[in-house]
Amino acid sequence: MSSPVLALTGVLYKRLQAHLYPGDGKEAAAILICSRAPGPRLRLLAKDLIVVPYAECDVRERDEIYWPGEYLEKAIDQAEQLGCAIILVHSHPGGLLVFSVADDASDHIVMPCLFEAGGDLHGSAIMTPDGAIRTRLYDRHLKETAVELVSVVGHNLLFFWERDAHKPQRAQRPMAFASGMTAELNRLSATIIGVSGTGSITAEQAARIGFGHNQYIEFDKVERKNLNRILNSTLADAAKGTPKAEMFANAVATYRGPGVAFSVPLSITTREAVLAASQSDVLFCCVDTLEARQLADLISSAFLIPMFDVGVAIPTRKKPDGSAAIAEVCGRIDYVQPGRSTLQDRGVYSPETLRAEYLAKSSPDAHRAEVEEGYIKGVIEEAPSVITLNMRAASALMNEFIARAYPFRLDSNQKYARTEFRLASCEEEFTAEEEFSVAPNPVLARGAQEPLLGLPMLGNRRKESS
Amino acid sequence: MTIQENAPEHRAAGQAIEVADENLNFRQVLINDATPSGTQISRGAGFSPAQQTAVLQFHPDGDLEEIRPNESADLSIGRQFIVVETDRLFFLTINGVRFDWPARTISSEVVRKLGKIAPDDELLLTRIDQPDRAIEPHEVVDLGHRGTETFVSRQRVWKLNVQGVVLELNEPTIVVRKAVELAGFDITKRWQIFLIVKGEPKRAVGLDYTVDLRTPGIEKLRLTPDGVHNGEAVAKPRRQFDLLEVDEKHLDALGCFWETVLDADRRWLLIHHYQVPAGYASQIVLLGLEIPPTYPGAQIDMFYTSPPLRLTSGRAIDRTQVSAVICGTSFNGWSRHRGPEAPWNPRTDNVITHLALVESAIAKEVGQ
Numbered sequence: 001m002s003s004p005v006l007a008l009t010g011v012l013y014k015r016l017q018a019h020l021y022p023g024d025g026k027e028a029a030a031i032l033i034c035s036r037a038p039g040p041r042l043r044l045l046a047k048d049l050i051v052v053p054y055a056e057c058d059v060r061e062r063d064e065i066y067w068p069g070e071y072l073e074k075a076i077d078q079a080e081q082l083g084c085a086i087i088l089v090h091s092h093p094g095g096l097l098v099f100s101v102a103d104d105a106s107d108h109i110v111m112p113c114l115f116e117a118g119g120d121l122h123g124s125a126i127m128t129p130d131g132a133i134r135t136r137l138y139d140r141h142l143k144e145t146a147v148e149l150v151s152v153v154g155h156n157l158l159f160f161w162e163r164d165a166h167k168p169q170r171a172q173r174p175m176a177f178a179s180g181m182t183a184e185l186n187r188l189s190a191t192i193i194g195v196s197g198t199g200s201i202t203a204e205q206a207a208r209i210g211f212g213h214n215q216y217i218e219f220d221k222v223e224r225k226n227l228n229r230i231l232n233s234t235l236a237d238a239a240k241g242t243p244k245a246e247m248f249a250n251a252v253a254t255y256r257g258p259g260v261a262f263s264v265p266l267s268i269t270t271r272e273a274v275l276a277a278s279q280s281d282v283l284f285c286c287v288d289t290l291e292a293r294q295l296a297d298l299i300s301s302a303f304l305i306p307m308f309d310v311g312v313a314i315p316t317r318k319k320p321d322g323s324a325a326i327a328e329v330c331g332r333i334d335y336v337q338p339g340r341s342t343l344q345d346r347g348v349y350s351p352e353t354l355r356a357e358y359l360a361k362s363s364p365d366a367h368r369a370e371v372e373e374g375y376i377k378g379v380i381e382e383a384p385s386v387i388t389l390n391m392r393a394a395s396a397l398m399n400e401f402i403a404r405a406y407p408f409r410l411d412s413n414q415k416y417a418r419t420e421f422r423l424a425s426c427e428e429e430f431t432a433e434e435e436f437s438v439a440p441n442p443v444l445a446r447g448a449q450e451p452l453l454g455l456p457m458l459g460n461r462r463k464e465s466s
Numbered sequence: 467m468t469i470q471e472n473a474p475e476h477r478a479a480g481q482a483i484e485v486a487d488e489n490l491n492f493r494q495v496l497i498n499d500a501t502p503s504g505t506q507i508s509r510g511a512g513f514s515p516a517q518q519t520a521v522l523q524f525h526p527d528g529d530l531e532e533i534r535p536n537e538s539a540d541l542s543i544g545r546q547f548i549v550v551e552t553d554r555l556f557f558l559t560i561n562g563v564r565f566d567w568p569a570r571t572i573s574s575e576v577v578r579k580l581g582k583i584a585p586d587d588e589l590l591l592t593r594i595d596q597p598d599r600a601i602e603p604h605e606v607v608d609l610g611h612r613g614t615e616t617f618v619s620r621q622r623v624w625k626l627n628v629q630g631v632v633l634e635l636n637e638p639t640i641v642v643r644k645a646v647e648l649a650g651f652d653i654t655k656r657w658q659i660f661l662i663v664k665g666e667p668k669r670a671v672g673l674d675y676t677v678d679l680r681t682p683g684i685e686k687l688r689l690t691p692d693g694v695h696n697g698e699a700v701a702k703p704r705r706q707f708d709l710l711e712v713d714e715k716h717l718d719a720l721g722c723f724w725e726t727v728l729d730a731d732r733r734w735l736l737i738h739h740y741q742v743p744a745g746y747a748s749q750i751v752l753l754g755l756e757i758p759p760t761y762p763g764a765q766i767d768m769f770y771t772s773p774p775l776r777l778t779s780g781r782a783i784d785r786t787q788v789s790a791v792i793c794g795t796s797f798n799g800w801s802r803h804r805g806p807e808a809p810w811n812p813r814t815d816n817v818i819t820h821l822a823l824v825e826s827a828i829a830k831e832v833g834q
Contacts, residue, residue, distance in 0.1 A: 291760055351764055352809070355758050355764045361731065363732055370788075440813065442813050455762075
């Protein structure tokens, strides 16, 4: 059980905090039902929250709580269907982020009962008034393991570290662009999906600002035509056709040293790549297909990972004399937090456009026929982007991450779910999270449940092929 | 001689006409008159004045008109005549056109010639209160009964029984592959195929063998699987990609034979022996649904059938012109799309809900 992580959505964290701190200064209790991301890293994903009503507690004091066991049964019923872990949470209104003797004694009575009901992993957690959470897990032999990181993916990104639990400043975020930020980033793992035009620039920034673990998922190989826009690519890479992911990891090793950058030279639509992505703390999506964006969107939801998505386009128009002219130079940055609006909710892709993109690739004739029939609307070709635009967009993307993890904006981050800039009209527009509608998301905290992401193509094959 | 003297203007050059007997065997006859009378034609044909003859002139439209003994024939209308010894005319109609016929009997060949009936079409004699009777080659029909004999022709239908499915074909030959496909059997399966001819031992034939349905005694094509596999899985379906678990359970529960196949870059769910309602030429088809890789995130749309579904009413089915070749077999696609009011929902839509759309689209065309 190496360095476990507990991830919560901002939505669920807010509900938990509101329940544990109703304002009366007394302890309160709740239960988290957690699914698991695929290994090897143990990432528990809070899927559901059961709150214990204040009125039903036999004892509720400033330093003591006694609540009815029927809520344990409710948790067991929910957890056993998908083999989930149960984590009992209560508040310490006094601000002590340490498990007390009473907490230890209680766990030693309750945990064996939970294991009797099922599962191989359960735990308990405490929250202090500053919002900090500390969690520990038990195995069947009641061997205790501390959760190294509790991450909360909301409008802001919160990271509560076991090693900082004793520090009074534990709930405060380090200052942006300063050494505290670099120090924390060194403990975090970033996955960059797509290492081409915008991806290589994003990856360069991620490596330089100090992510401790950088992973590049990209199936393509370096070609000569890429050299004008992919950072770190060389003539030698183009001549050899080095996979872009590998090229980039090698380049990062020259300035960050070994053990920091890792290549996954596969398409994000493969099971292996999805499993690799599931291990990370932050996702940067720098791809050029709707299919890949859909995958990134689902990975974010299923494994409760914050996702930063970037897209650029240079639409053109025809002048009266028939020549082409720039219509606009656009960039779009979306911050997606699991539990709120997804890229699909925001209309970046849809079941129709995904099918159309598949058809255009797999059967251009059939696609053309459907376009002519008027069923598929003409798809806007993304213009070949250029490095100046890519850098502007990738920089905005990484600044969006910094703003979420190390808040520096004067206003609430909530107002900036989407940023769009237009260089021709010199406009920048922001869309608040509330402006997007949110459809029910069955993939949320789906974890390792098969098929991965709910897509049969990513599942362990049930039927053998012949 | 009297005629020649009285009508010197008619003595011009000899006029060539053709004269036939009741079997329509024509021969050339020269007549020294541009407007010969019935009697002149009869004489020219070699009949004596004592013989009672009927003279009939062919009109360009095929009609026959009697020329009476002292009536003049207009050679500009036509130069073909029938001259037969008889004292009366008999009446018949061929495909609704009336003919006066100078003999009591007529052969099927003559009826075909008169009615310009294609050699492959069937000739029938309609009868009251009885089924129409097919007139065989060389058969002679007696026209001496009361009433007018009515002949009709129709496109010949050749029947071939393929494993119990009777095909009605308008061509006298068919390739085995096509016959098996038309009967709704999956030719990608390995079959042993036998041609059964009455009184002959069964003959194994390949998919490319051409069956000549004019051969007497052809009864049927019989199919046997190329091997008998006992056990629950009779044939091993191809499962080259997975569907959702609920889809697979549903398809299994329907008891249908289904496969998932990859063909080039396209991904297909094939449902064999898919039953369609009455009103279609074939009742059993192979149904294909295209499943994009990120299904159910990406939607399923349209559907494909092989053979193409045709309505027995002959009416064309709207928007079914898209074609696709799946693993070498031709399919045609039905452009049936979800409207904006009922878009695909990845949470609730799947193969099962799409099959419901397929079913209703197919039923709609036959008014069900």
